[in-house]
Amino acid sequence: MxxxxxxxxxxxxxxxxxxxxxxxxxxxxxxxxxxxxxxxxxxxxxxxxxxxxxxxxxxxxxxxxxxxxxxxxxxxxxxxxxxxxxxxxxxxxxxxxxxxxxxxxxxxxxxxxxxxxxxxxxxxSNERYLTTPSHYAFLKISEGCDRTCSYCAIPRMTGKHISKPMEDIIEEATLLAKKGVKELLIIAQDLSFYGMDRYKKNMLDELLNKLADIPGIEWIKLHYAYPAGFPHKILPVMRERKNIARYLDIALQHSSNRMLKIMRRNITREKTIELLNRIRKEVPGIHIRTTMLVGHPGETEEDFEDLKSFVREMRFERLGVFPYSFEEDTYAGENYKDDVPQEVKEARAAELMEIQQEIAAGITAEKVGTEMKVLIDRKDEDFYVGRTEFDSPEVDGEVYIDSQGKELEVGTFCQVEITHTNDYDLYGITK
The missing domain is CATH 3.40.50.12160 (Methylthiotransferase, N-terminal domain)
Structure with missing residues (x-):
């Protein structure tokens, strides 16, 4: 046995x-x-x-x-x-x-x-036993992190940034495609640093071009970029390669210059806005996912008001919020007093998500009447459920599809006319 x-x-x-x-x-x-x-x-x-x-x-x-x-x-x-x-x-x-x-x-x-x-x-070493549905897979391109953010213990656990050799990544992605994977979700602790250690220059743009050449891969999505030192060379690649989704997950954490300095983020509010505007200009229609951290030691009401204003101004298509969690072995844990009460942290997180909910509702409503390419993830009792190129599994919204009596195959793409929406999800009928 x-x-x-x-x-x-x-x-x-x-x-x-x-x-x-x-x-x-x-x-x-x-x-x-x-x-x-x-x-x-x-x-x-x-x-x-x-x-x-x-x-x-x-x-x-x-x-x-x-x-x-x-x-x-x-x-x-x-x-x-x-x-x-x-x-x-x-x-x-x-x-x-x-x-x-x-x-x-x-x-x-x-x-x-x-x-x-x-x-x-x-x-x-590059072969996997897939635990996700067979039509999508995560693809990790590096380990570790060289950043020194005040609140984060990950570098203590994972060590310095180590880029995976490009040939190994391409081999792994090719094997996944041969298994039927159509969507690659590119992940790393810091995508923005890929290649700097191994090749002495940023190689993310070259990697993306090679991944986009793999037969069978129809969507490539980027997760966990870092704003400071962002690799601008990837933007024309994202714009020109049809199978690289107009989707970017870039954790910003805050907007107040005072808090960005305390959090050791190595960027300013002004530079962040400049970066976001450039991304949206060079990749028209891109949907940006970000996360914000509230209640970090030293955050005042004025800092939080700055953050609310920033979120309203930038109108992120996707946004998550986390209350600060004290962690030993971090710069903040060793040098700052955890001086924001827990109830204040949670109230600020809830308030920011209320603002985002209204923004998200407006953005999804704009899609009514449009026709969108949707990847079918599963069949529920009354609907097929899928995602657009602007949605990653588990963290983003979904599309609930009325197939009008037609049988649809999980793991395939279909065209869906969007008929109505709620705050985060889309509803539509197959074309």
Whole structure:
């Protein structure tokens, strides 16, 4: 009887890619593998943890403890823990959760595979066991981060920025396309820095051109660019290559010059506006996704008013808001007092999202009467559900499609006439 492993992934899509690479290695060693399964007879569990902010850390610990409880009841034989939380707090976790059979850092998957009495195959290092629907996949192009943002502990967990060799990225993307992947979601902690370490110059534009040449790839979307040092050379590539979506995820975090300096973002409000205007001018119709951080130490009502004004002025198509979370081993944690009360943080986050909700409603309403290309993700009871080129899975809105009695195939594209909208989602009929 084959051994079965249940790999559970917490946190971001970058972790998901790590889990998929791990799952593929196990499968080629003869293991049965399942992902994020709550209903499995797997006797071995591997939890890929997140250590980014308090909520994510607590969620990871809760998942581990649930499996410890299952082990104590005789339902699980072995528990392995890897990823960011394990890298950041290994000594504490070893002391506090002795029931776990092994803790591994983010870059110790080879050792974990060896401890599972399996072989690590270098020839499979760019192959993945897809856990997403087969028509889209995340593609990680680098590890780590060289930035020094005050609130962020990620460089402590992942180390310096390391660009993945371009030939490996192209090989991985080509293999995904051969599996039927049509949409590549390009991810990194900092897309803006790709190539600087390995090639001594920014190579993101060249990488995008090569990815756009891969047969079968119809959409490429960019996630997690950094505004300071933004690679402007990618803008004509985005404009001219038809399969690079007019979509950009660029985390701005704040607008107040005072807060940008405190947060060590290395950019000003004026330079940010200049950048956004240039992006929109060079890539007409682009939809920009960003995130804002409220309640950072030192943020005053005046700073928050500046941020509200900025959001109203810039009219972001997509926006998320996070209240500041105190993190040890960060510049803010070591040098600033967490002086904004939690209730104020949460109230500011809610107020900013109310502003964004009104903006988003206006932007979606403008799409009524237009015809849009939609990638079908799934079929619900009464609708097919998909996304436009302006929407990434899980974080953005969706399109609810009345197929008018026609059978549509999940993972294919169709043309949809938008008939009505709500704040974030679109509704339409097939053409």
């Amino acid at each position: 084959k051994k079965k492993v249940n790999v559970v992934t917490m946190g971001c899509s970058k972790n998901l890619v790590d889990s998929e690479l791990f799952l593929n290695q196990l499968q080629h060693n003869g293991y049965d593998v399942v992902h994020d399964s709550n209903d499995t007879d797997a006797r071995i569990v591997a939890v890929n943890t997140c250590g980014f902010i308090l909520d994510a850390k607590e969620e990871s610990v809760e998942a581990i403890m649930n499996f410890v409880d299952a082990k104590n009841k005789g339902m699980v034989d072995k528990i392995f823990v890897f990823g960011c939380l394990s890298a950041r707090y290994r000594d504490e976790l070893v002391a506090e959760i002795p029931e776990v059979d092994g803790f591994y850092g983010k870059f110790e998957v080879k050792k974990m595979i060896t401890d599972l009495k399996a072989n690590y195959y270098m020839s499979l």
